[in-house]
Amino acid sequence: MSKNSHNKLFQTIFGSIAHGVISFVDLFLGSIQKLIGIKGVPYLFVLPNLLIFGLFILYPMLLNFVYAFTGGSAFFPDNRPYVGTRNFERLFACENFLVPNSCTEDLFWRAVQNTVVYVIAQVTILVLFALITALILNRKIKWRGFFRSVFFYPCLLSPIVVGLIWQWILQDKGLLNGILIGLGMSRMPFLTAATWARFWVIMVSVWASMGFYTLILLAGLQSIPSDLYEAASIDGASNWKAFSNITMPLLMPTMTVVIVLSLIRAVQVFEIIFAFTGGGPGTATMYLVQFIYNYGFTSPNKQFGVAAAASLLMAAVLIVLTLAQMAARREEVY
Amino acid sequence: MNPVLEFLTRRRGRKKLNFSDFLSYAYLLLGVLIMFGPIVWLILSSFKTPIEIARFPPRIFPYRQQTIELEGFDDPLQLFKVTFDDGSTRELAQVRRVGIEAQMIDPDMPDEIIRVNIAEREPIEEIHIGLSNYIEGVRGFNFGTYLWNSTFVTITATLLTLLVNSMAAFALAKYKFPGQQTIFMTMIATLMVPLSVVLVPIFLVITRVGWNNNFLGIIVPVAATPTGVFLLRQYMLTIPNELMDAARIDGASEWRIYAQIILPLAKPALAVLAIFSVMWRWNDFLWPLIVMSRPEYFTLQVGLAAFQGEFSVDWNLILAMTVLSILPITVVFAILQRYITTGIATTGLK
Incomplete structure (x- = not known):
């Protein structure tokens, strides 16, 4: 049999199975429709989604409040006594917010500090490189599809794999130290010195997510009508003029989306760090989500209340960023 | 300028x-x-041997010392290049080593034993792509189980995601009903609030439902993705309502309209969501980490992290297992890269 008739046979079989399933479900749903009328049908269709969404997204979000305002080490909310805002007070019990050691929950403030520095540095570097790459890919380039895929490929890798690969490269006896020795320099404590570890955490997360933002920016650049540039060049505008007066303003909505999206994801950084530095050395690369994870799941006396209070504070930040994102999207659409 | x-x-x-x-x-x-x-x-x-893995500074290619099998010896003998005092060199096989002295023989004249100072010999090496790391790793790693778990979870979760999200998107795009706006806005509002901020309560819900160490626990909860509903709804809005009206006149039920008119027309959007869902589920880590505590339920990512914890010194095995774990998604990407990159560019989500 030729490949074509194989395909046809396959399609016929597959088609009749699908048809059978649809008809079978139709017997069931068709009679429900007769029962509830056409006005009830949309509720039937959103029901599965709403059930899952309600049980596993909305309900946990509300439960988080219960945890945040109750104390003790019990896991089930019924056994947890109400403590008011004590968990929050505990988090904010600080003599000087800039000196984590003066706080009751010194690890929380260390995590906050680490996260703030990480978010600012990571987003800046990320957006800068993504923009440069997108601008270059938007030029008349051979093999654009290939380069685009190469820059995107690391985005496909799981955070665990990314962490492992870079740990392998940056470890004391790794490739990079080998190259340094080859160049006549001495080894660097890439993962064992706090400053180096922080630096590499930023660079590795940029490596792993840059391609995604490059694609979005590239799409934004390509949606700019080319006759604008033609008109500009007839008017004798320089490349820089065209860039600052056409490209940048028209790319701004996309830029805003990219910046906000990358901010939201930077605040939540966890999985890459888990496999890459594990938060170390010491607490140098411990960020907020890891603090929450450690308090809720790994520390010997589990402080669910404190973990939940910290996650509510983080959620507040994220909601502000999300609203900014929605505003930006609206701007992009209209 | x-x-x-x-x-x-x-x-x-x-x-x-x-x-x-x-x-x-x-x-x-x-x-x-x-x-x-x-x-x-x-x-x-x-592909490197444990000795090569530990070598510093590292060499680019995986080398292995050449060996030779000679009559009268059970194991293959290692080959060395020996430099003699007079400056001549010979290729000799090492029989045994005693302190700083090596007892060697010429493969062409296996009867005569030559004693050599070990400083005067250098191993003869060749580039070798050996699979021993992979074989040993798969044995200690349960790769088969993890691969099966990951594949099973990825496929079923993606199918469920497509079904559940497309049904909701259909209702939100093609009907007007009280509560519609509320439902849509609630979903959009939670679009960006991540799993990471509700870790503890979500663990409670999973425990209450009894889905710890159960594949349902990592398949069902992730199926109702707000991003998926949003993407599909936006696409379905562009499908003309006249098609639905014509089918209704023919007596088709709303389910038939959904399954036989809307779904086939929404194929491009469904394909984009399917690609995303496969990427998300294959690389999921935090969720399976919380839900699964028994190794037989681990997905590849959780297994890999556990493997790293357990064999933190055996980099040769960890690296081989990492390569195996990225192989499937890399093959899929190589085939579908055009759709994936343009899909992301046009919808702007991940």
């Missing part, structure tokens, strides 16, 4: 290759090196 700015602000549409084109290609090639280099290094390293 600043040449760097000049270079970056250039656009498509010119004919001659000039300096700024040269800079562009240089940047892109450097990009290829930085983006792909680590992967290539991972793959090369995964």
